[in-house]
Amino acid sequence: MNKLYTIIVAGGSGLRMQTSVPKQFLLLNGLPVLMHTINRFYKIDKQQTIVLVLPAEHSDYWSKLCQEYNFKTPHIVTNGGKTRFESVKNGLSLVSQESIVVIHDGVRPLVSAKTILLCKKKALEFGNAIPVIDMDESVRMITEQGSVSVERNRYKKVQTPQVFKSSVIIEAYKQDYSPLFTDDASVVENMGVEINLVEGNKENIKITHSSDLLIASELIKQMVDI
Amino acid sequence: MNKLYTIIVAGGSGLRMQTSVPKQFLLLNGLPVLMHTINRFYKIDKQQTIVLVLPAEHSDYWSKLCQEYNFKTPHIVTNGGKTRFESVKNGLSLVSQESIVVIHDGVRPLVSAKTILLCKKKALEFGNAIPVIDMDESVRMITEQGSVSVERNRYKKVQTPQVFKSSVIIEAYKQDYSPLFTDDASVVENMGVEINLVEGNKENIKITHSSDLLIASELIKQMVDI
Numbered sequence: 001m002n003k004l005y006t007i008i009v010a011g012g013s014g015l016r017m018q019t020s021v022p023k024q025f026l027l028l029n030g031l032p033v034l035m036h037t038i039n040r041f042y043k044i045d046k047q048q049t050i051v052l053v054l055p056a057e058h059s060d061y062w063s064k065l066c067q068e069y070n071f072k073t074p075h076i077v078t079n080g081g082k083t084r085f086e087s088v089k090n091g092l093s094l095v096s097q098e099s100i101v102v103i104h105d106g107v108r109p110l111v112s113a114k115t116i117l118l119c120k121k122k123a124l125e126f127g128n129a130i131p132v133i134d135m136d137e138s139v140r141m142i143t144e145q146g147s148v149s150v151e152r153n154r155y156k157k158v159q160t161p162q163v164f165k166s167s168v169i170i171e172a173y174k175q176d177y178s179p180l181f182t183d184d185a186s187v188v189e190n191m192g193v194e195i196n197l198v199e200g201n202k203e204n205i206k207i208t209h210s211s212d213l214l215i216a217s218e219l220i221k222q223m224v225d226i
Numbered sequence: 227m228n229k230l231y232t233i234i235v236a237g238g239s240g241l242r243m244q245t246s247v248p249k250q251f252l253l254l255n256g257l258p259v260l261m262h263t264i265n266r267f268y269k270i271d272k273q274q275t276i277v278l279v280l281p282a283e284h285s286d287y288w289s290k291l292c293q294e295y296n297f298k299t300p301h302i303v304t305n306g307g308k309t310r311f312e313s314v315k316n317g318l319s320l321v322s323q324e325s326i327v328v329i330h331d332g333v334r335p336l337v338s339a340k341t342i343l344l345c346k347k348k349a350l351e352f353g354n355a356i357p358v359i360d361m362d363e364s365v366r367m368i369t370e371q372g373s374v375s376v377e378r379n380r381y382k383k384v385q386t387p388q389v390f391k392s393s394v395i396i397e398a399y400k401q402d403y404s405p406l407f408t409d410d411a412s413v414v415e416n417m418g419v420e421i422n423l424v425e426g427n428k429e430n431i432k433i434t435h436s437s438d439l440l441i442a443s444e445l446i447k448q449m450v451d452i
Binding site for chain 2: 132135136137138140141142145146147148149150151153154155156158159180182183185186189194195197202203206208209210211214215217218219221222
């Protein structure tokens with residue numbers, strides 16, 4: 001069996017929250033968002049290595065939070081870089097060969113066990129897998145002339161966890177950074193690798209704005225597998 | 227000054243809610259969703275004509291709800307058709323020439339006054355306007371070969387209200403129905419008319435699933451102009 005690594009990227013400085021506390025540390029139902037996220041992954045596989053990538057200036061604060069909330073879920077903390085790309089690369093430096101690597105946004109605490117397991121299963125078979133969900137609104141594409149309506153069922157919203165065989169993702173992150181790398185799949189895709197899609201769970205939102213935290217606290221109540 | 231019509235389309239039978247009550251009638255903070263929606267528009271212009279397009283089989287139920295909640299906001303009720311396209315067309319038959327027509331989803335009670343006013347202003351000047359918001363997640367396009375990452379800032383999510391000069395929208399709805407008509411803008415665009423975009427408000431979600439109702443009840447608390 002392949003060793004499993006879960007890299008949780010929590011590099012955001014939380015500028016968009018209009019608060020001094022970065023969003024991954026804010027409380028969701030009484031527990032910091034990041035602890036929910038880590039627990040989601042730990043629950044489904046207690047043998048894995050969880051790597052938390054955190055800005056160096058947040059590591060003391062994180063230690064204090066772990067004490068305060070008596071958070072014992074095993075994880076390694078490593079420093080983030082200036083960009084998400086650098087942060088993931090730092091996390092990958094801790095990953096051994098012949099393993100499966102799960103990369104997940106720290107601010108997505110509502111990923112379901114089903115989503116994680118589906119991605120993992122498909123990545124084991126095909127080398128990679130990412131969760132996507134349907135567009136639930138009409139979509140327009142901005143063009144040089146203005147904008148145009150597009151067929152919404154041809155587009156999908158991409159979530160995390162994005163799961164890869166270690167050989168694939170380590171190789172991909174040796175490339176130079178490009179602004180087109182909006183997620184890990186786009187980094188791997190840039191090497192000419194086809195990306196495999198699985199159905200994600202709609203509740204797995206990214207907590208970007210303060211309102212998302214309120215939404216998450218409602219959604220978490222309804223999730224049967226949390 | 228042009229006369230203003232607001233057509234509120236509430237044709238859905240609510241199959242996705244797994245409940246016998248269509249979603250537009252469900253309670254949001256103690257008041258049916260549709261009453262919130264109607265009030266949003268009435269508040270900003272008390273001289274307009276509000277046309278509610280409702281399936282014929284729901285009109286008695288609506289009357290009872292209006293009595294029960296003592297709902298006095300002036301509006302006309304007309305019957306919906308089998309599709310959203312037919313429903314809007316029925317609503318448009320009540321609109322007089324030389325007017326501005328606002329078309330809005332009944333299940334979007336969280337539209338802000340600012341969004342409505344921006345659309346109205348731009349439509350008065352340019353003939354049409356619709357609100358859009360940024361994609362906050364990575365986007366993939368499904369292709370015949372699989373899928374491919376696209377530049378997310380080239381895509382926008384489309385909301386309502388979609389606002390038009392009556393001459394434009396009435397003419398557009400004389401076209402035969404096409405499955406590519408996912409909203410009113412796509413109907414107008416199909417005549418070769420350029421669509422004008424304004425910035426929408428993120429809270430203006432469509433209540434499609436039960437979880438959206440919980441989200442809406444959180445979002446409504448934060449909206450300063452409601």
